[in-house]
Each structure stands twice: as C-alpha cells, then as structure tokens.
C-alpha cells in the first residue's frame with residue numbers, strides 16, 4: 001500500500017465512490033475508507049429510488065431546481081438502471097396539505113416541469129384527493145447502480161479501498177493530513193498521509209468531522225424504514241401525495257417491487273443532535289453515535305410500520321387495489337437542520353478547512369453526485 005495519497009475519502013456510499021472514481025479518472029490517487037464489509041449498503045440503496053425532477057419540493061425551489069438540473073445527465077449515464085416505463089402521479093390531499101392544487105400547478109409551471117391535471121382515473125379515490133396530476137418522474141434502480149459502481153471501482157487501479165476500516169486518529173503535518181486507521185477486529189493499525197480529505201459519510205458526517213478537528217455541520221437524524229411491496233394493479237403506477245404528512249408509493253427501479261414511505265410512519269426515531277443519538281444504540285455496543293452500525297442487521301431495529309403505511313396510502317386508491325407486503329429495509333436518514341421547515345434536501349459540499357484541505361459532502365439527492373465535479377479542486 002502506498003504511504004501517501006492525493007485524496008483520502010471516508011465513506012463508501014454513492015457519493016464517496018463517485019468522488020473516488022471521478023478523481024481517479026483525473027489522475028488522482030485515492031484511498032477510500034469504508035467501515036462496513038461492503039460498499040454502498042446504507043442510504044445509497046435504502047431510499048425511495050425517486051429520480052427527483054423537482055415535483056417533491058414545492059416549498060424549496062432551490063432543491064427543486066437542483067434536482068431538475070441533474071436529471072438529464074443522471075438519466076443518460078445510468079440509462080440501463082432507470083425505470084421510465086410507469087405513470088407517475090402527484091396528488092394533493094383534501095385535508096391538511098401545506099400546498100394546494102393551484103399552488104402546486106403554479107410551482108410546476110414556474111420551474112418548467114410538465115404537470116397535467118387528471119380529472120378521472122379508475123384506480124384513485126377522488127374523495128381523498130383534491131387534485132391529481134400526471135407528471136414526468138422516473139425511478140432509478142439503487143441495487144443495479146450499486147453493483148455498477150462496485151464493478152467500476154474494481155477496475156480502477158488508482159483507488160485503494162479498505163472495507164471494515166475506521167479512521168481512529170487524524171492530524172496535520174507539512175501541509176497534509178496524517179491519518180491512522182484500524183481494520184476489522186481491531187487487529188491491523190496502519191498510517192498514511194493525504195493532501196486532501198473528503199468526508200462522505202452522510203449520517204456519520206459529524207463523527208468524522210470531529211476526528212479531523214473541524215466544525216460540525218448542523219444535522220438531525222431519523223431511523224427510517226422503506227417498505228417494499230407488490231400490487232397487481234399498480235405495476236406501472238407511482239403516486240406521491242403532497243404536501244405534508246402524507247406518503248409515496250412507486251416502482252423501486254427495475255426490481256418489480258414498489259417502495260413505500262410515509263412522512264409519519266417511515267421515521268421511527270428522531271435525533272436532533274449533530275451526532276445521531278438513539279436509545280437503541282445501548283443495546284448493541286457496535287453501534288454508537290460516533291460509529292454507526294447497519295440498522296438492517298441490528299437486533300434492536302424498530303418493528304416494522306408497514307401495516308400503518310399501507311393503511312395510510314390505501315386511502316388514496318380505490319378498494320380493488322391490493323397490496324402484498326414483501327420486506328422492509330432500515331437506515332438513518334440525515335437532514336440539515338436548516339431544512340426542517342421548508343423540507344428542502346440540498347446537496348452541500350463544504351470546504352471546512354484549508355492547508356490541508358478538508359471537504360464534507362452532505363448529500364440530499366442521489367442525482368446530485370455531479371455537484372462533486374463543481375466543488376472539489378485538485
């Protein structure tokens with residue numbers, strides 16, 4: 001193993017892996033550190049797989065625009081993993097919505113995304129729906145995309161990846177970072193240096209910021225459940241109900257499954273602290289606020305809320321629509337505290353230190369991986 005790299009990237013989700021590949025393609029030597037036994041296992045696969053086009057953010061025009069800006073390139077570069085073969089509807093609930101049908105339509109026109117009002121449809125329950133809009137929104141297949149990036153990384157000789165590895169100490173010397181890591185089982189400790197560091201650990205962002213002695217970014221965290229199911233009537237239909245405590249059901253890429261989320265029931269536990277602190281962590285000593293484990297393999301993970309999610313979503317469909325539950329996956333969803341009110345999900349890449357340089361990527365949307373190319377200098 002070389003003792004010096006141009007970049008050290010901590011976190012092997014889609015943002016860390018994309019950054020590693022992008023930098024390697026530009027001649028940079030990269031060390032990628034991931035704490036789990038495999039790359040791309042957390043939020044990068046446990047998500048709704050919505051290829052955001054802006055519709056979801058009527059209260060955050062900035063997020064809506066960023067989603068729409070990145071959509072065309074992401075679709076083109078991941079063509080084999082995109083499901084564009086379904087009808088995607090957005091509905092406004094008659095009760096308790098923060099956005100009404102006129103506002104939603106005005107917003108779509110304002111950011112110039114297609115939205116066609118639909119007056120009748122045999123599958124939907126218009127007693128609960130104030131307005132229904134047919135939109136143009138696709139889904140991506142997170143599992144196929146994860147496999148694609150793992151394969152790309154295997155062929156990239158400029159990236160040295162370490163799995164089941166933790167950064168235990170970091171300091172600066174001669175204008176570069178000196179980093180100490182420990183591999184699985186606390187056995188092997190090794191050291192290397194890097195000119196620049198990129199923290200791409202998402203829910204783990206502040207834990208790594210603290211190891212490197214840089215400031216926290218203000219975050220909050222939720223233990224989140226994505227439920228997966230099938231429906232014989234909804235094989236080529238997706239529905240998102242706006243705007244507030246509602247839910248969403250749409251094809252999970254090309255898997256044949258529907259992903260189901262609900263603003264009320266998906267999020268089981270909330271932590272308003274910069275590090276994700278949850279009461280279940282005491283039950284499994286491998287998971288700590290500063291060193292998160294994988295909720296899916298954890299015996300202390302919450303009981304599934306899928307039945308409540310299904311009960312909530314079925315109100316928007318006619319009675320003949322059937323739902324068959326398959327499974328659920330859990331992960332920690334993190335948000336910038338500043339977006340608690342407008343529900344925005346920007347991707348922010350902050351330069352938190354110079355000489356040596358340190359970046360923290362906080363990702364809001366998968367199709368914003370390209371923001372890395374604008375923000376990282378070498």
Ligand SMILES: Cc1cc2nc3c(=O)[nH]c(=O)nc-3n(C[C@H](O)[C@H](O)[C@H](O)COP(=O)(O)OP(=O)(O)OC[C@H]3O[C@@H](n4cnc5c(N)ncnc54)[C@H](O)[C@@H]3O)c2cc1C
Pocket residue numbers: 010011012013014015016033034035036039040041042043044045046047048049050051052165166167200201202203204205207208224225226290291292331332333334362363364365366367
């Ligand atoms: C429930 C949910 C639904 C979502 N729905 C969508 C959607 O429909 N569309 C969309 O575009 N986006 C969605 N998102 C957001 C999207 O999933 C995230 O923005 C994106 O996956 C973040 O990618 P990442 O690589 O930064 O994080 P992750 O995929 O979480 O990767 C971070 C990696 O860092 C590793 N790590 C953490 N701490 C350490 C450490 N101390 N040392 C070493 N490694 C560490 C982790 O093990 C992990 O592999 C959703 C997110 C969630 C949680």
